[in-house]
Amino acid sequence: xxxxxxKIKLYRKRAGISQAKLAEExxxxxxxxxxxxxxxxxxxxxxxxxxxxxxxxxxxxxxxLKNDGELAEQHISxxxxxxxxxxxxxxxxxxxxxxxxTEEGINKVITYIEDLSGNxxxxxxxxxxxxxxxLFESSKESNETSSEG
Numbered sequence: 001x002x003x004x005x006x007k008i009k010l011y012r013k014r015a016g017i018s019q020a021k022l023a024e025e026x027x028x029x030x031x032x033x034x035x036x037x038x039x040x041x042x043x044x045x046x047x048x049x050x051x052x053x054x055x056x057x058x059x060x061x062x063x064x065l066k067n068d069g070e071l072a073e074q075h076i077s078x079x080x081x082x083x084x085x086x087x088x089x090x091x092x093x094x095x096x097x098x099x100x101x102t103e104e105g106i107n108k109v110i111t112y113i114e115d116l117s118g119n120x121x122x123x124x125x126x127x128x129x130x131x132x133x134x135l136f137e138s139s140k141e142s143n144e145t146s147s148e149g
Contacts, residue, residue: 003039003064004036004042004043004048004062004063005036005037005038005039005040005042006037006039007061007062008022008033008036008037008043008051008055008062009037010099011055011057011061011062012033012037012055014055015055015056017054017055019033019034019037020033022051022054022055025050025054026047026050026051026054027050028043028047048062048063061095094109
């Protein structure tokens with residue numbers, strides 16, 4: 001089951017917008033917004049796009065590629081350059097986890113990420129650029145080998 005409604009509620013509350021205000025901004029009733037947030041219905045694709053704009057979030061903050069595949073595919077076919085990068089998907093996931101963290105917990109996560117970003121093992125933009133080239137070449141070779149077999 002999709003959690004689009006939970007995400008609408010989360011981002012609406014973060015934006016400090018009431019159900020009635022969101023409904024007004026997108027041309028629906030408050031009861032429709034309530035129904036979406038409770039998971040009783042899912043808004044149509046165009047409406048989800050309007051909700052994302054109204055809440056100032058990316059469409060993929062509301063729609064999960066894995067769980068809401070059909071809606072995601074419809075959106076991607078309409079806007080192929082709006083697909084989230086792996087980093088954007090990770091940020092959306094991390095963001096959803098951080099909701100219940102204390103400030104101390106959030107600071108600890110930031111410290112971990114900063115530590116990882118400074119390590120060439122995890123950050124391809126660091127260190128010798130030949131590592132990136134080697135990674136690319138080995139990937140290319142394995143693809144050629146698998147296509148020959």
